[in-house]
Amino acid sequence: MEMGRCIFYHSGMGVVMAAVVCMTACHSKERGQVSAPVPEISVAKPLVMPVTLHKSYPGYLVSEKTVNLVARVNGYLQSVSFAPGSMVQKGSLLFTIEPTLYQDQVSQAEAGVKSAEAKLSYARNSYARMREAAQSDAISKIDLIQAESNVQQAEAALKDANAQLTTARTNLGYCYIRAPFTGRVSRSLFDVGSYISGAVQATTLATLYQDDKVYAYFNIEDNQYLRMIMASPEGELRGRMPKEVKLSFQEPLSEEYVGRLDYLSPNVELSTGTLNVRAEIDNPKGELKSGLYVTISLPYGENSEAVLVRDASIGTDQLGKYVYLVNDSNRVVYRHIETGELVNDTLREVVKGVDANDRYVTKALLKVRDGMLIAPVESKD
Structure with a gap:
């Protein structure tokens, strides 16, 4: 008798036992022949294309113009003629500081000028008559010299009176603080009725910002500067400086902001080993504020054959960045890589670890492991 290649030569109880053992072995063998299905995993080849290389730098924004509105006279603050944070036009009156005292000084100075003009006129007429009299020896030479000296003194007195009038008018003008340009004004640091002591030392009342344009300041390393020089055939950084840089923020704004480089410091700061760079940015909506921290993406070179993989296909572990490659036997291979530029988000x-002809796992990184056999499916995304 034969069952599953088991042959029985004896009868009785021994045959029954042998049959049971043989059937169990046969069933176990059948279960061992059933294997798990090979999973289908999406794979793709890297893209190879030219890429502009960038490096990111932290920076900060400064308004195109920033002016402290200061008091330069003493007196009580009579009025504040703007709303805090509002846009004010060039020449508009913002503060008034007790002008009465300074108006009186102007009136006194004007009277002093008129008096000095009258004395000068009298001195000149007297000198003219004495010159005529001196021709007939009617007066002495000493009298003529004295008359000429009186004219000179009267002329000096008039100049002094005019100077005092100019000073008085200037001080009166300081009582009215106007916007030197169109911009946005901060809150007033003093309330109406406060006594302002600005004659000895200028006292800041508020700050005016013109932010139609802003400047982004940041520093680049000296070795980065040297790499940019080496990339230039002429060996001149100015000729190789990018025209535009991109700005990014911790939170995305309503639009993308691009800056134009317009300044490079003429020296390397010894304490930091960096050069200061400035970019000009248009700010038509007024979203950008002075003092805001930003990240500046500075292009510094080209890679004509950059190897690109999907950023979502890159994993991170204790060793750093990695991808799963698929070899010719369709087995997964763990590969540590070095990454560079992010392209199109x-x-x-x-930079290192993947070649143009390699295949890499695009999705389901948690479902694969090193050495695993898979059924690769070319990704069409």
């Missing part, structure tokens, strides 16, 4: 440059 979805692709990441791989």
Whole structure:
């Protein structure tokens, strides 16, 4: 008798026992032949394309113009003629500081000028008559000299009176503080009725900002500067400086802001080993504020054959960044990589670890492991 390649030569109880053992072995063998299905995993080849290389730097914004509105006279603050944070036009009156005293000084100075003009006129007429009299020896030479001296003294007195009038008018003008340009004004640091002591030392009342344009300041390393020089055939950084840089923020704003580089410091700061750089940014909506911290993306070179993989296909572990490659036997291979530029927000440059002909796992990183056999499916995304 034969069952599953088991042959029985004896009868009785021994045959029954042998049959049971043989059937169990046969069933176990059948279960061992059933294997788990090979999973289908999406794979793709890297893209190879030219990429502009960037480096990011922290920076901060400064308004195109920032002016402290200061008091330069003493007196009580009579009026504040603006709403805090509002836009004010060039020449508009913002503060008034007790002008009465300074108006009186102007009146006194004007009277002093008129008096000095009258004395000068009298001195000149007297000198003219004495010159005529001196021709007939009617007066002495000493009298003529004295008359000429009186004219000179009267002329000096008039100049002094005019100077006092100019000073008085200037001080009166300081009582009215106007906007030197169109911009947005901060809150007043003093309330109406406060006594302002600005004659000895100028006292800041508020700050005016013109932010139609803003400047982004940041520092680049000296070795980065040297790399940019080496990338230039002429060996001149100015000729190789990018025209535009991109700005990014901790939270995205309503639009993308692009700056134009317009300044490079003429020296390297010894304490930091950096050069200061400035970019000019248009700010038509007024979203950008002075003092805001930003990240500046500075282009510094080109990679004509950059190897790009999907940024979402890159994992991170204790060793750093990695991808799962698929070899010719369709087995998964763990590969540590070095990454570079982010392109179009979805692709990441791989500087080291992946070649153009490699296949990599695009999705389901948690479902694969090193050495695992898979059924690769070309991704169409």
